[in-house]
Amino acid sequence: MAGGEGGRDLPSTPTWAVALVCAVIVLVSVAMEHGLHKLGHWFQTRQKKAMREALEKIKAELMLMGFISLLLAVGQTPISKICIPAKAGSVMLPCKPKGGDKSGGGDGHRRLLWYPGEDHRRFLAGAGAGDDYCVKKGKVSLISTNGVHQLHIFIFVLAVFHVVYSVATMALARLKMRRWKKWEQETNSLEYQFATDPSRFRFTNQTSFVKRHLGLPSTPGVRWIVAFFRQFFASVTKVDYLTMRQGFINAHLSPNAKFDFQKYIKRSLEDDFKVVVGISLPLWFVAIFILFIDIRGLGTLIWISFIPLVRRLKLS
Template sequence: MAGGESGRSFEYTPTWVVALVCFVIVFISVFAERALHKLGRCFKHKNQDALFEALQKLKEELMLLGFISLLLTVFQGLISNICIPNHLANIMLPCKMETLQHLTANNGRRLLAEVVSDKCSEGHVPFLSLEALHQLHIFIFVLAVVYVVFCASTMVLGGLKIREWRHWERSIRNEASRHHRVHAPHLHLQEFMGRTGRYWRKFRVVSWMAAFFKQFYGSVTRSDYTALRLGFIREHCPSNPDYDFYKYLMRTLEQDFKKIIGISWYLWMFVVIFLLMNIAGWHAYFWMSFLPLILLLIVGAKLEHIITQLAKDAAERSGDVEGIPVRLSDELFWFHRPTLVLYLIHFILFQNSFEIAFFFWIWTTYGFKSCIMEGLNFIIPRLVIGVIVQVLCSYSTLPLYALVTQMGSMFKQTVFDEFTHDLILTWAKDRKFASSEANESMSKLTTEPTNPVCLSQQPVSEIELSCPNKS
């Protein structure tokens, strides 16, 4: 019979079917693993250690998703055997019960309570059916695929935007080589100070409105880049005016990318909350799709407003202090913490990828006519918002963050190039090893004579920590 044939166990399944399915699964898995391995070797060959570490972080997140799926598989029998009363199973449903009964009658399927009536007593239904567990497996797979694609697009779009600043860096360095170093950096400072606008632009509300619209067009101009670059070098690298600020931004973006692709515990808590709020009639996923867009616009406006405040401060001090266009400070950031912006960007990108993954999961599992999918008037705005958030955040807000957060009081470890950074780590290890040897020598002072003259004649190695010359 059809029902019996569809319910065959492993004992009565043809071996060629089992072997074929295993072969396809293993082939796809090995191909994906080797592709990631090749990509990692490419990063190592190009000395892009930050991207290599980001790839390792991505593998960890994929392994976590695979482990979650494995736990669902192992405990699916135990979960499906748990029974709960009917009245508990009929509250907080994604679709109304009338819709479910109507679809059941049209498709000729049995209700869930009838399918598993032999497992649960009358008036009870399974806590989570095997069919629901299978669909949850599919959701985890779709989430992993969408997450990987969104992470890759984030890095590609962000890198493309910052690479547009490369010719600015080269032009500034060429001007500095042709002119006197005192005058060359100030060619664009007047234009940067003019960012504050006229008298009416100095009102807080008007200034915030101008910053809000600025993030959509010309968010960073050459004058902005020149002034912020000069302020950073004057603060952190005063002995090296030729420091390659562009390469520093690229290294910083790669370091921040490692934090963005991770799925922290609080993001998983948000996933649980989002799944909990998917109740029929609430249109929760439609309204929640506006959350990343609103946060993104606020973050972008804040970063633009910080640049305006820096320009305003430079304009006010231009008459008193000559040659210091930007004064770096953490006071302009929320709670005096520039890293807080990165956490918000992380949440925005993850929330957006989760929204798109949930949409594709419903589409592939139930189709467009599903009650969870709702109507086109809800679907189209969600997709449009998802695309806008991904492109705007990756191409505009993330590069803007990489530039503006360098105006904080503290510099990041990426201020050093790869060679200098490795040299510092080697020096620190040598100092630690030398310290341990010194402790052993001190323990022998009471038993062994020591010649202070010999000790004072030992050579001392010193490393001057300064910004590398990138000429």
């Protein structure tokens, strides 16, 4: 096998294989760029300024991820040649070392990547140079070549998942808001205008909206559980929508004003999406801080998930 234990190098690879892989990568990239351009043009023709700005943020995130990938690819070997003492390499580990090797590979026989059926030989494409370089000095790599590769994948998945999660939330919200369009059309009927006539006095505790939100769902601690399960079913009912609509009109407009509350909420959702979809610098530092404190035995990923709940309880 030419190219050593890491596999064949590029000069030993058939040209048709290299050309095929490059063609697929180029076609996928061009198709993605063309699709984003068409989507931006569609937002512009529909006069959706907030959605177009959100799309520009997604493009910026893709460019940032490409630059990060380039830095990790170029710096993979130099980073692995940064040597640290074996004692420092065994401090603040996120997982228990495999095979009882607490030094992180100080004896030069670490199992970086094993493949069954291959006589247990170590395979790591483009790897091992920096690791062996530090082993000869009696030290360990700051991050091994395999570790840099896994970090590369982790950062990429983290950013992509954030964008996908934001887009999925936006899509599900728009899907649920389609029901509200029918309720908004009902507000133009004479029956609704008669029912919401300000001259018809009604006690607050007699309304359907108040009856729905009083009782057990209003108990502190219980209402968060109720709200969690209610979001999967009828989080906003017809009476909730009409009550919020009437309250908004009474607070900001004249009582008998003609106003499309559903369209207003849709625009507000798009404005919020424009802010949420971007990965800001503080968010990157939060991710780095979580990586720093993710030490074995602390249960970081468990207790840190309760921070938003505690913060919400204090605000309420």
